[in-house]
Amino acid sequence: MARVGLREWLALAPVIASGRLARYNGSEGGPLAYFEAAFSDKFDVKHTLTTSNGTGALIAALVAAGIGPGDEVLVPAYTWIATAAAPLAVGAVPVIVDIDATLTISPSDILRKITPATRAIIPVHMANMACDMDAIMKIARDHGLIVIEDACQAVGVSYKGRRVGTIGDLGAFSFNQFKNISIGEGGAIVTNNDEYFARARMYHDIGAVFRGHLDNANMPPIPGINLKASQIQGAMLKVQLRKLDPMLRRMRERRAMMADIIARNPNFRVGPSHDPAGAAGLHAIFETQDDAMAFARAQKRGVQRIHDSSRHIFSFWQPILEQRPIHPKMNPYAWTERKVQYPPDMCAASLDILKRSCRISVGENYPQPLMRYLAHGMARWGNENPGLLRPSPGYRNS
Numbered sequence: 001m002a003r004v005g006l007r008e009w010l011a012l013a014p015v016i017a018s019g020r021l022a023r024y025n026g027s028e029g030g031p032l033a034y035f036e037a038a039f040s041d042k043f044d045v046k047h048t049l050t051t052s053n054g055t056g057a058l059i060a061a062l063v064a065a066g067i068g069p070g071d072e073v074l075v076p077a078y079t080w081i082a083t084a085a086a087p088l089a090v091g092a093v094p095v096i097v098d099i100d101a102t103l104t105i106s107p108s109d110i111l112r113k114i115t116p117a118t119r120a121i122i123p124v125h126m127a128n129m130a131c132d133m134d135a136i137m138k139i140a141r142d143h144g145l146i147v148i149e150d151a152c153q154a155v156g157v158s159y160k161g162r163r164v165g166t167i168g169d170l171g172a173f174s175f176n177q178f179k180n181i182s183i184g185e186g187g188a189i190v191t192n193n194d195e196y197f198a199r200a201r202m203y204h205d206i207g208a209v210f211r212g213h214l215d216n217a218n219m220p221p222i223p224g225i226n227l228k229a230s231q232i233q234g235a236m237l238k239v240q241l242r243k244l245d246p247m248l249r250r251m252r253e254r255r256a257m258m259a260d261i262i263a264r265n266p267n268f269r270v271g272p273s274h275d276p277a278g279a280a281g282l283h284a285i286f287e288t289q290d291d292a293m294a295f296a297r298a299q300k301r302g303v304q305r306i307h308d309s310s311r312h313i314f315s316f317w318q319p320i321l322e323q324r325p326i327h328p329k330m331n332p333y334a335w336t337e338r339k340v341q342y343p344p345d346m347c348a349a350s351l352d353i354l355k356r357s358c359r360i361s362v363g364e365n366y367p368q369p370l371m372r373y374l375a376h377g378m379a380r381w382g383n384e385n386p387g388l389l390r391p392s393p394g395y396r397n398s
């Protein structure tokens, strides 16, 4: 994530001095409008709408695309719970799909999980790793599905030369404290579709039609909720956007250097990527979960077995797995044609991969020589201590 510092602090002063902290308070232009124009330009997308957070961006994107009761939405087994909770917020139901060794949604399991009620796919670019967007877009077009990319954890990352979030019908980003653009809380929706944009604007501003959200759109107004961002957020976003590409460059360089070094270790496999040239995230896959645990323990810093940070794994999404509605009469699971269920053995392949995988930090804010040193340590692991792990003949980094 990008560091927050003096520049953000200085950018806040004029906004505070102006007294115009809210978006539609005589400050319709201001930092938010500037940021949205700059973001659209950088990401090569027609519309950007800043929101109060990434969860709100996902919900507004689903509303914009007309997803609702009776609809099934495909989400991956490895993501923050917000991805799965967002469909429920619009009355639809999440259907959980396996990930593959790239740690992103498996196109072949998408095909298995499609039913007549499926309306949308939310591929998640987890931990700066791009999904297989060519395959996903083909499936979506073949089956008439809407694609809402969850790029919350991969702001600015590219897939075959295009920024993730801009490839599907809509994209959602998070700018919370831990993201590539980091302002505490914040988010955005992007789309090239004028109608989706108009509906998202209406929804994110409670249906305040007098603010001109539908000025050029030929559609009736819809009510919404308040997901607006403030000009305080806008001022920080302007600064952080300028830091984004230099930071991504540092991440890609370090990722390439570290992947190259650790690939020399025959005891595990560098996790595959759908676009190694654009990849900014790094992981390793072991033959057994014991090996993954031993590796994480030995490295001490910057390495975590994914299953040990369980918050992002479907098996820990208790409110969703238990299908508990916010009100007995507002229960999306009662509105589907078929009974959607979450059996315990669902997505066993994902659990297996996540138990055998470690995420490796590329240390974008640390000196490159330090990251090289750490990578060499990883490359040596297991060779110096052969007793630590079983031989794993199937895992050669050739």
Ligand SMILES: Cc1ncc(COP(=O)(O)O)c(C=O)c1O
Binding pocket: 053, 054, 055, 056, 079, 080, 082, 083, 124, 150, 152, 153, 173, 174, 175, 176, 185, 186, 187
């Ligand atoms: C994959 C993913 N989707 C959605 C979100 C939700 O974003 P926010 O925290 O800004 O609401 C997050 C945040 O952590 C996330 O990681």
